[in-house]
Amino acid sequence: MKILSLDSSTESATCAVIEDDRLLGEITFNYKKQHSVVLMSMIDNLLKNLKLDIVSIDGFVVSKGPGSFTGLRIGTSVIKGLSQGTGKPFVGVSSLDALAYNLAYTSGIICPILDALRGNVYTALYTFVDNKLHMISEHMVISIEDLISLLNKHNQSVCFIGDAVPKFKEELCSNMQNIRFAPTHLNLVRSSSLGELGLNLLTSGVHDDLYTFAPFYLRKSQAEREYDKKMESSQNE
Amino acid sequence: MEFIVDNLEGTMNLGKQLGNIVHPGDIICLTGDLGTGKTHFSKGIAEGLEIDSPITSPTFTIVNEYEGRLKLYHFDVYRVNDPDEIEAIGFDEYIFSDAVSIIEWANYIDSLIPKEHIWVDIRKIPEIGINFRKIIIQYYGDRYSYVKELK
Numbered sequence: 001m002k003i004l005s006l007d008s009s010t011e012s013a014t015c016a017v018i019e020d021d022r023l024l025g026e027i028t029f030n031y032k033k034q035h036s037v038v039l040m041s042m043i044d045n046l047l048k049n050l051k052l053d054i055v056s057i058d059g060f061v062v063s064k065g066p067g068s069f070t071g072l073r074i075g076t077s078v079i080k081g082l083s084q085g086t087g088k089p090f091v092g093v094s095s096l097d098a099l100a101y102n103l104a105y106t107s108g109i110i111c112p113i114l115d116a117l118r119g120n121v122y123t124a125l126y127t128f129v130d131n132k133l134h135m136i137s138e139h140m141v142i143s144i145e146d147l148i149s150l151l152n153k154h155n156q157s158v159c160f161i162g163d164a165v166p167k168f169k170e171e172l173c174s175n176m177q178n179i180r181f182a183p184t185h186l187n188l189v190r191s192s193s194l195g196e197l198g199l200n201l202l203t204s205g206v207h208d209d210l211y212t213f214a215p216f217y218l219r220k221s222q223a224e225r226e227y228d229k230k231m232e233s234s235q236n237e
Numbered sequence: 238m239e240f241i242v243d244n245l246e247g248t249m250n251l252g253k254q255l256g257n258i259v260h261p262g263d264i265i266c267l268t269g270d271l272g273t274g275k276t277h278f279s280k281g282i283a284e285g286l287e288i289d290s291p292i293t294s295p296t297f298t299i300v301n302e303y304e305g306r307l308k309l310y311h312f313d314v315y316r317v318n319d320p321d322e323i324e325a326i327g328f329d330e331y332i333f334s335d336a337v338s339i340i341e342w343a344n345y346i347d348s349l350i351p352k353e354h355i356w357v358d359i360r361k362i363p364e365i366g367i368n369f370r371k372i373i374i375q376y377y378g379d380r381y382s383y384v385k386e387l388k
Contacts, residue, residue, distance in 0.1 A: 069327030117329040118351075219324065 001203060002052070003059045004043065004082070005195030008035040008075035009067025009095035010114055010163045015042050016191035017050055017057070018199055025050050026192045035074045043078075055086055059207070061198025063189060064092030065215040066122035066139060067114055072215035080210055089207035091198050092215070094139065098194035099161050100126040101133055102186040108157030108178075109136070115164040116141050122218055123147060123162075125154075141218045144168050148175045161187055238387065240372045241362070248274040248359070249281035251372055251387065255355075256285020258383050261307055261335040266343030266350060269359030274370060275341050278357065279311055282339060295341075299323065300331065308336035320346045353378025 002019045011033045016026035027042045047054060062079035065072050076092075083090040099112035106128055113121040121144060125137040142150070148171075151158050160172060161182035172179060181187075201207070242248050255265070265282065267275050280292045288305035295301040295313040303309040310331045317323045323346055332338045332351065343350055358373045376384045 068330055069325075070330060117333050217325070 001058045001199065002056060003061055003195055003199050003202060004047075004054075004057045005061035005191040005198055006039070006043070006075050006079055007063040007095060007098065007189045007191045007194050008039060008071040008078075009063040009065060010071065010189060011068075012163075012188045013038050013042060013071075014189065014191040015039070015046055016195050017046060017052065018192065018195045020199075023192050023195075026190065028188070028190065030188055033068065033071065035071050039074065039078055054082065057082075057086065057088060059088050059199075059202040060090035061191075061195050061202070062090060062092055063095040063098065063194055063215075064208075064213075065095060066116070066141065066218040067095050069217055072217065076213070076215050080213070084210055089202060090210075090213075091201045091207045092213060093194050093198045093201070094124075095189050095194070096122065096124045096139060097126075097133065097135070097197055098189050100124075100135075101193045101197055102190060103159055103161055103182055104128055104133065106159050108159060109151065109154060111147075111151065111158050111160050113147070113160055113162040113164040113168065115167060116218075119143050119145075121147060121162075121164045121168070125151075139216075139218060144171055148172065152176060163188060238374045238384065240374070240387075241365075242370050242372060243366065243368050245274060245277050245368075248277045248370060248372065249284070252278040252281020252283075253285040254281075254387050255357075255374075255384070256282035258386060259286070259307070259337050260380070260383075261337070262333070263337050263381070264332055264351060264354040265337070265339045266354055266356045267339060267341045267359075268344050268357070270361065273359040273361055275359060278359065278372070279339050279341065282337070283309060283311075286337065299326070302336075308334075310334075310336050310338045311341075312339065313341040314345050315342045317345055320349050324349060353380060355381050355384060 004017050006015045012030035013035045014028040017024045025046050027046050060079045060083050062075050079090050096112045100110045103110045110126040113123050116122045120141050122141055124139045127134050157178040159180045269275050276294045283292045286305035286307055286309055288303045295311050301311045355376045360371045362369045362371050
């Protein structure tokens with residue numbers, strides 16, 4: 001089974017073709033979030049270089065979030081279009097799952113963090129046990145302070161990965177012990193990682209519906225925001 | 238800071254001065270009753286940003302995007318009923334980017350405005366004359382101290 005996977009949930013745009021247990025090709029750009037400009041030509045280029053036609057693809061995988069609102073909508077639209085046009089199934093995979101999967105065989109907690117702006121991150125906690133990725137929390141949008149206190153309660157080693165790492169590295173280092181950070185080349189969502197997770201779903205018959213599928217954006221409610229604002233201004237006084 | 242202008246050109250000129258000196262990522266909130274000249278002030282900013290395309294009010298589109306010396310996102314949130322509505326369409330990704338953001342009727346989405354910003358309020362002063370406007374410019378955060386250069 002050949003699948004085309006696509007991620008546009010962050011600044012980076014990435015697409016890959018995977019055939020069963022083999023990655024045939026992958027293109028990743030991590031520059032200035034210009035998904036709507038580069039995605040289609042990336043896919044075209046990838047397929048051409050692999051001497052493949054879009055009809056020879058058996059299924060599609062797309063990141064379903066959390067992440068950039070605009071990025072997710074572009075990625076979802078592209079994959080839905082390709083899926084509808086070719087009549088092949090597609091499936092959405094969490095961008096955080098894909099990031100965590102970059103750190104397969106890591107002991108302790110794997111903590112992917114994506115920048116959710118205003119001092120928040122999108123995150124979920126994972127462990128890698130018995131050759132499998134296990135999610136041990138819900139997907140969350142959470143302030144970095146709250147994440148630190150949550151993780152400190154677990155009292156385990158933590159490895160961070162994701163585009164919010166550079167922004168929060170210092171804060172994490174000065175408030176936590178026993179932490180590590182993913183190497184730079186793994187530090188972004190890879191469509192190959194996303195695609196592998198999606199391929200497993202598609203081969204076991206799991207796919208999403210063209211008409212009801214929507215990415216999930218995870219954001220704070222108005223009430224939470226106003227509470228934050230209140231706390232912020234009381235700190236300033 | 239307060240400025241008194243007596244015609245549209247005066248409003249645009251002040252906007253242009255601001256557009257000349259704004260930095261990437263700056264946020265300019267703009268308030269004032271209908272017909273006070275908010276869009277003309279925005280046109281001035283766009284001119285200062287060397288944007289050639291015509292600036293139209295984004296009342297119906299919520300946001301218009303322009304390319305110039307810097308990228309400009311021009312919001313009009315008059316029709317936004319609830320801050321959640323605009324937050325749900327990726328507002329943060331716009332205003333926390335490298336572009337300059339102008340937000341007309343920013344008071345409607347007060348809870349979403351970052352602590353550091355420029356606030357421009359335009360008021361009519363009918364007691365002096367029908368075309369007279371008082372333009373009050375305040376800034377929050379040291380990054381905006383360049384506002385003091387406005388004349």
